[in-house]
Amino acid sequence: MAQKSIAQKKNSFYLLSLLIIFIFAGKAFAQPEVHLSIRAGGSDYVGVNIDGFEAVQDTSGVFTGDSVPILAVRNTLANDLDQSGIFKIIALHDSLKSQTGGLFAQLRNSGAKYYLFGKTSNNGTTVNVNLVDLKTALTILGEEYIIHKDRPWHTAHVIADDLIELFGGLRGSTASQIAYMTPYKAKNNEIFLIDADGRGNRQLSYSNSLSISPNWSPDGKNLVFSTLTEENWVLRTINVSTGRTQDISDWPGQSLSPSFSPVNPDIIAFSASRDGNNEIYTCRTDGKNLRRLTNHYKLDLSPTWSPDGKKIAFTSDRSGQPMIYVMNSDGSGVHRLTDRLNAYEGSPCWSPRGDRLVFVVLFDRSFDIATASPSGDDTVILTSGPGSKENPRWSPDGLKIVYTSTVGGSKNLYIMNSDGSNVRLLTKGINNFSPAWAPASSGNDTRVSSRR
Amino acid sequence: MFKSKVLMIFALGLAVSLVGLTGCSSKKKTTEPVKQETKTQTQRPSAPAVVPKAPERTEESVPRDLAFTTIYFDFDKSDLKSDQRAALSKNAQLLSRYKSVKIRVEGHCDERGTEEYNIALGQRRADAVVNYLTNYGISSSRIRSISYGEMRPSDSGHSDGAWAKNRRAEISITAR
Numbered sequence: 001m002a003q004k005s006i007a008q009k010k011n012s013f014y015l016l017s018l019l020i021i022f023i024f025a026g027k028a029f030a031q032p033e034v035h036l037s038i039r040a041g042g043s044d045y046v047g048v049n050i051d052g053f054e055a056v057q058d059t060s061g062v063f064t065g066d067s068v069p070i071l072a073v074r075n076t077l078a079n080d081l082d083q084s085g086i087f088k089i090i091a092l093h094d095s096l097k098s099q100t101g102g103l104f105a106q107l108r109n110s111g112a113k114y115y116l117f118g119k120t121s122n123n124g125t126t127v128n129v130n131l132v133d134l135k136t137a138l139t140i141l142g143e144e145y146i147i148h149k150d151r152p153w154h155t156a157h158v159i160a161d162d163l164i165e166l167f168g169g170l171r172g173s174t175a176s177q178i179a180y181m182t183p184y185k186a187k188n189n190e191i192f193l194i195d196a197d198g199r200g201n202r203q204l205s206y207s208n209s210l211s212i213s214p215n216w217s218p219d220g221k222n223l224v225f226s227t228l229t230e231e232n233w234v235l236r237t238i239n240v241s242t243g244r245t246q247d248i249s250d251w252p253g254q255s256l257s258p259s260f261s262p263v264n265p266d267i268i269a270f271s272a273s274r275d276g277n278n279e280i281y282t283c284r285t286d287g288k289n290l291r292r293l294t295n296h297y298k299l300d301l302s303p304t305w306s307p308d309g310k311k312i313a314f315t316s317d318r319s320g321q322p323m324i325y326v327m328n329s330d331g332s333g334v335h336r337l338t339d340r341l342n343a344y345e346g347s348p349c350w351s352p353r354g355d356r357l358v359f360v361v362l363f364d365r366s367f368d369i370a371t372a373s374p375s376g377d378d379t380v381i382l383t384s385g386p387g388s389k390e391n392p393r394w395s396p397d398g399l400k401i402v403y404t405s406t407v408g409g410s411k412n413l414y415i416m417n418s419d420g421s422n423v424r425l426l427t428k429g430i431n432n433f434s435p436a437w438a439p440a441s442s443g444n445d446t447r448v449s450s451r452r
Numbered sequence: 453m454f455k456s457k458v459l460m461i462f463a464l465g466l467a468v469s470l471v472g473l474t475g476c477s478s479k480k481k482t483t484e485p486v487k488q489e490t491k492t493q494t495q496r497p498s499a500p501a502v503v504p505k506a507p508e509r510t511e512e513s514v515p516r517d518l519a520f521t522t523i524y525f526d527f528d529k530s531d532l533k534s535d536q537r538a539a540l541s542k543n544a545q546l547l548s549r550y551k552s553v554k555i556r557v558e559g560h561c562d563e564r565g566t567e568e569y570n571i572a573l574g575q576r577r578a579d580a581v582v583n584y585l586t587n588y589g590i591s592s593s594r595i596r597s598i599s600y601g602e603m604r605p606s607d608s609g610h611s612d613g614a615w616a617k618n619r620r621a622e623i624s625i626t627a628r
Contacts, residue, residue, distance in 0.1 A: 187604065210603055212567040226568065231598070233571060254575060254599065256568040271568065278572050299572050315569065321528070322569060344528075347566045360566075365612070367564065388564055406563075406610060434567060 045088035046114065046167055049107055050078050053118035053127065069152035070120050073127065076156035076197075077118075080174045083424075084160065085399035085417040086167050108134050116163075120147070126448060129159055131166075141166060144448040153197060158443035164397055170352060171440035173395035178402055178426070179204070179214045179223055180413055181434040191223060191238065196395070196415075196437070198426055205238055207245065213434055215259045220439040224248070224258040224268055224285075235270060237285065248287045254278070257302045262352075263309035269293075269329075271301035271314075280314055280331075293331035304350045304357075305329070306374070313337060313348040313357055313374075324348045324359050326374065338376045347391055350374075353398035356418070358382075360390055369403055371418070382420035389414075391433060396440040402426065404433040514550045520623035523581055527562070527619065530576035532584060540581070543623060544588040554627035557581045559599040560606070562615035567601055574599030581621045596626065 053074035081087040096106045107115060115132040124147065131141040143162065148154050157175035164172030177195050184190040184203070191205040191214055205211065210228040217224070217237075224237045235248040235255045249255050253273035261267040266285055271278045280294045280303050294300040298318040305312055306329075313326045321344045324337040337348070337357065344362035351357065357374060360367040361381070366388035372379040383389050387407025394401060395415075402415050410430035416423045426435075444450045521539035523532070532540060547553060559574030578597040586592050607614035 189603070210600070212571070212601075212603070226571075228598075228600075231596075233599075254571050256571055257566075271572075273572070273575070299569075301568050301572060302566060315566075322565075346569055362564075365564075390564075390566065409610075 046086055047090045047112040048081055048087045048114045048116050048131075048163075049092070049112045050074065050081075050089060051115065051117045053077070054120075056120055056124065069147050069149050069155075070118075070124065070127065072152035073147060073156045073159075074118065076153045077159055080156060080160035080172075081163065083417070083422055084164050084168075084172065084174075085419070085422075086164055104134050104137065114140075125149075127155070131163065146446050146448060148446070153199070155446055157197070158441075158446040161440065161443055162447070164399070168397055168399060170397040171442075173397045173400060173437065173440055175441040175443060176396060177438045177441075178413070179216065179436045179438065180427070180432055181212060181214065182427075182429075182432045191225065192432075193240070194413075194427060196426075201427070204240065204243060205245070206243065207236075211236075213257050214436045216436055216438050217260045218262055218265050218439060220441075223436070224260060226254075226256045226258065226270075235268070235287075248283070248285060259303055259305060261309050262305050262307050269303040269305065269312060271303065280312065282329075293327065293329075294334070295331075300325075302347060304348050306350050307352050307354045311350075311374070313350055315346045315348065322346050324357070336376070337374075338372055338379055340379065349393050351394045351398040351418075352396055356398075358392040358394060358401055360392065366406075369401065369420075380420075382416065391435060393435055393437050394418075395437050402435045402437055404435065512550060514553055514628045518546065518550065518553070518625065518628075520546065520555065520625075522623070523577075523621045524616065525577050525619045525621070527615070528565075528573070530573060530580050532580050540584050543581075544585055544590060547585060547590045547594070548588070550628075552628060553625060554594045555596075555623050556626050557595060557597040558604075558622045558624060559597070559601075560604060560618055560620050560622065561602045562618040563602045563605065563610070564615070565602070567603065570601035571599050572601075574601045577619075577621045581623070 053070055055070050078089050082089050090110060090112055092106055092110050096110050099106050099109065104115070113134055115134055116129070117132070118127050118129045120127050126144050126146055128144050129141070130139050132139050141162065145155050145159055154175060160174045161172030173196055177193050179191055179193050181189040182192055188208055188210050189212065190203055190207065191211065192201060193204050194201045207227060211225050214223045214225040221241065222237045222239055224235060226233050227236050232252060233254040233256055234250060235258050236245050237248065238245045251272060251274040255270060255272040255274070258268045258270035261269065267282055268285060269280060269282045272281055275292070277297055278299045278301050279292055280300050281290055281292050283290045293312070296316065296318045298316065300314055300316045302315045303312045304314070310329055311326055312329050313324055315322050316325045323343045323345045325334055326337050327334040346360050348357050348359040355373060356371045358369060358371045361370050367390050368381055368383045369389050369392045370379055370381045385407070387405045389403050389405045392401050392403040399418055400415055401418060402413055404411050405414050411433040413426040413432050413435050414423055415426050520543045523536050523539055526533065547555070557578040559576070559578030561570035561574050575597070578599055582595050582597050585595060602618070605618045606620065607617040
């Protein structure tokens with residue numbers, strides 16, 4: 001299902017994309033056979049050939065240092081790049097191996113654009129990584145990374161995120177984490193965190209109250225969410241490191257679906273019924289400077305900010321059924337996002353790339369996930385089949401979407417690429433829902449230079 | 453001579469009636485204590501009689517098994533359906549009869565749609581029931597409302613049948 005979900009920007013970046021993977025058959029480890037793979041529908045993906053990343057052998061064939069972590073780095077790195085939505089791993093075709101012209105020519109002829117080589121150093125505790133442009137033979141990335149012995153996958157994620165940032169413009173999401181809700185005791189939900197690779201599942205909140213719809217602060221330090229007290233639904237924040245909570249509001253009625261402004265970390269947008277029916281407001285995180293943006297007697301909720309902070313999309317049933325609307329962040333210029341007939345839509349989320357919104361659409365009796373451009377053109381339905389899919393949220397690089405689906409019989413979190421491909425299950429168990437993808441991890445704990 | 457005779461007769465008559473009266477009353481006095489004694493012989497002695505505590509209001513006492521009927525709704529709707537009118541009416545009558553009872557109306561939804569949309573929809577369902585009751589004449593001071601959205605399903609299944617059971621407003625008793 002090849003989609004042009006990242007249109008012109010991607011083309012200009014990735015027209016060069018070629019990728020060859022060159023596997024040294026002569027080396028001692030058994031490498032998996034990697035076959036020439038050209039993505040159906042075109043060459044939108046950047047071809048990268050991964051080579052090296054091997055443990056060091058001395059002259060008598062004995063491995064020095066620890067061979068296992070570097071293998072894990074290579075395997076995880078290949079997987080991260082292959083799933084990234086930008087890169088594709090390609091093998092050098094057998095028929096081209098004997099061609100004259102040298103390795104780079106062979107790789108170029110196989111369709112690769114870049115050559116990624118890793119070499120361990122410091123007795124296997126770090127790895128030097130170079131990315132070479134096969135056309136110019138210039139090294140466009142050269143970095144040294146610490147190999148974390150107890151979690152070599154994290155090293156791979158940081159390398160992958162650096163490469164994704166280089167080609168995609170936004171820092172990659174493979175090292176980041178996802179917050180979500182799951183019932184802890186029989187009645188109430190708590191906030192949990194899980195790494196984007198599915199590891200490290202851990203409980204964050206111990207509130208013993210019913211909570212929904214968490215959202216991250218731009219610095220990744222806090223989550224804001226809505227929780228039920230004795231009488232009302234109120235807004236609350238929780239510090240991700242300490243678990244300490246802070247109530248923002250105690251207004252009557254329901255205060256729901258808060259989200260931080262991406263450009264002003266002191267401001268949240270949210271929906272509240274304090275004036276009678278649910279409207280969109282902004283306020284400061286201390287609850288002051290309350291400002292009402294919408295003014296309609298029907299329901300307005302689930303605000304999501306554009307990455308430049310100038311617009312807000314939200315759900316409203318002012319036309320009869322819930323649909324996605326867009327307005328300026330001062331409340332002016334309200335208009336429908338799409339002109340789909342008889343639409344029943346909800347749960348909008350604006351891509352951090354700015355060029356797409358993801359939302360849900362009701363088909364028959366269950367929901368599927370769609371994206372559209374901010375002007376409402378080019379609506380693409382990404383999911384289909386059994387199960388109801390809800391709460392879609394973008395990864396911080398705008399290349400993936402995490403969402404809830406009941407396809408497995410109970411609610412669980414899934415991740416797919418922004419074109420709907422590469423669906424994979426993230427959580428285990430049952431009743432895992434309402435995900436929110438954290439801002440990207442900096443990688444400063446792994447990159448030796450750490451100059452960023 | 454005539455006047456004095458009349459006076460004498462009058463005085464005699466008065467004297468006789470006075471005697472008669474005193475005689476009757478003393479007779480009554482003597483008989484009543486006798487009657488009382490015969491009555492009280494069968495009763496317990498002495499202590500002041502215990503009077504059962506009378507209720508401070510005039511309502512009926514609330515039966516222990518008092519319960520209200522759950523009201524059901526169509527998908528994405530909060531209007532009261534005609535087939536729910538009987539249940540609504542019965543709920544109102546119960547509140548009207550047992551005036552000390554206070555309630556909380558709790559709105560719920562099936563699991564489809566965002567959690568926050570369902571909080572709002574659940575509140576609209578609760579509000580619909582509250583409005584019916586207050587229009588009936590029940591004081592709004594006796595009624596609170598809240599929405600749980602989809603978070604407290606009655607049936608955790610994913611079928612149409614399960615969903616139908618979850619689209620509801622429940623009434624719980626907060627004071628008797």
